[in-house]
Amino acid sequence: MQISAINVYQYDMPILGKPYKMSNTVLDHFDSTIVEIITDKNVVGYGETCPVGPVYQPQHALGARAALEEMGPNLIGANPLQIQNVYHIMEGSLNGHNYAKAAIDMALWDICGKFYGARVCDLLGGAVRENIPSYYSIGICPVDEAVEIAREKQAEGYPRIQLKVGGRPLEEDIAVIRRVSEVLNPGIRLAADANRAWTTRDALMVSLACEKVQFVMEQPCNTYDEVCSIRKQVHHPIYLDENTENLGMVLKAIGDGTADGFGFKTTRLGGISVMRTVRDVCREMNKPMSCDDSWGGDIIAAACVHMGATVPPHLFEGAWLAAPYIEKNYDPENGINIVNGHIDVPKGPGLGITPDTSIWGAPAIELG
Ligand SMILES: [Mg+2]
Structure with a gap:
């Protein structure tokens, strides 16, 4: 061929x-x-x-x-x-x-x-389940609005809520983490994703101010070195997202003890082939991970879902998809959608999408 x-x-x-x-x-x-x-x-x-x-x-x-x-x-x-x-x-x-x-x-x-x-998930070793969790990401908005969205998404069935933080007064970030954590039921996981925006000072202050709150701090600072410099002082698990530009960075972050887990973007890393390797590394090293992408339609979504279906459930933080923000599917019949905070793994061969x-x-x- x-x-x-x-x-x-x-x-x-x-x-x-x-x-x-x-x-x-x-x-x-x-x-x-x-x-x-x-x-x-x-x-x-x-x-x-x-x-x-x-x-x-x-x-x-x-x-x-x-x-x-x-x-x-x-x-x-x-x-x-x-x-x-x-x-x-x-x-x-x-x-x-x-x-x-x-x-x-x-x-x-x-x-x-x-x-x-065969389905892509089968080629990747096989799906461990046919319906995988997603997580909901709440954009920067007033604290009361974020609390309402968190309640709504929890009721819909999302097992994990991510809050976007940063780029505004730190008091608002601290307030939104505390207030949203108060309305989440036991077992619903929380992450605060600064998308590189916090200074090391900000990250340390948030961790101290929210010491009793269970949440994951995702990509708090811009550079890997900044994150390393605060790692031992922060009270919370740190996940890396934007800093994981390639497989080498993932290996370094695990080896250095900087990352407790990862928000992976399939395309940033280089596609399904590289994701397969980081999946296996994370399984070996016991690091939780997500299978996300930075937006896109049904094709990217399918790639994330096939990979996510092969990750051991106890290490899987979910697949974030742009689906809730998109008007229509590329594939009107078998497009990827989130229902009750979860996503069905496509049934057709390959990615299972006929655009x-x-x-x-x-x-x-x-x-x-
Ligand atoms: Mg992120």
Whole structure:
């Protein structure tokens, strides 16, 4: 089997309801990039990458498409069933840009699944369950509003609530963590995600002020070194998200004892292939993890769910999907949706998504 053509689509997706506010950005839409890999055996695979705006992390949508245009021509003629070999071609074509490589990688797993008649989760070792937990992320908003949303989402069935914090007076961050924790039932987990916004001083003050509150502190500061410098003084578990740019950083964070767990983004790390490795490392080292992505539609969502289904439940923090904020599915029949805070693992081969490609319009880039 050979890759005969690659189409790259650009799709602007509006965010439903109010703009989504994080410590460092406000978003009312996102710019997704979808890869369609066509083979000479008429098997077609889909991948997607969607950095959430240009300031959440160094990755951005225009960069993804430029990277795909750079690497794509070298992939024509390669065997899509040999994912590792194709990955080597990508690495030989462009340094870095894991988030663009991830879209190709995802499409290759989709092709493999369709060719062998297996789901991606089966190729990854098998699903340990067919319905996995998600978690709900409450954007920056007034404290009373966050408390109401937390009550509502808990009642809906979400087993974990994440609060966005940072970018506002520290007293409000402390108040929202305390107030929301008071309305959560026992067993409902809480995380406070500063998305790099706190100074080391802020993180230490929040940890002290909320000493009795059980919550995970996610990506409190901008750099890995800052997080390391406060690690031993903070009373709370620390999870890394944005700092996990690649497998090497994950290994370092575990080796240094800096991370108690991770919020992983499938595309930032480099796709399903790299996520499979970090999943196995986390299982070996007993580190909880999530299988998220930074927005995107059904294709990314399916990749996160297939991987999440293979993570041992006691180490799984959930799959965060953009689904609650998106107007429609790429696949109207088998699209990925969150019901009662949980997500069904797709049934079809590959990623299990058959997208209506007309939604995306004509390809932005055609290769091969
Ligand atoms: Mg995060």
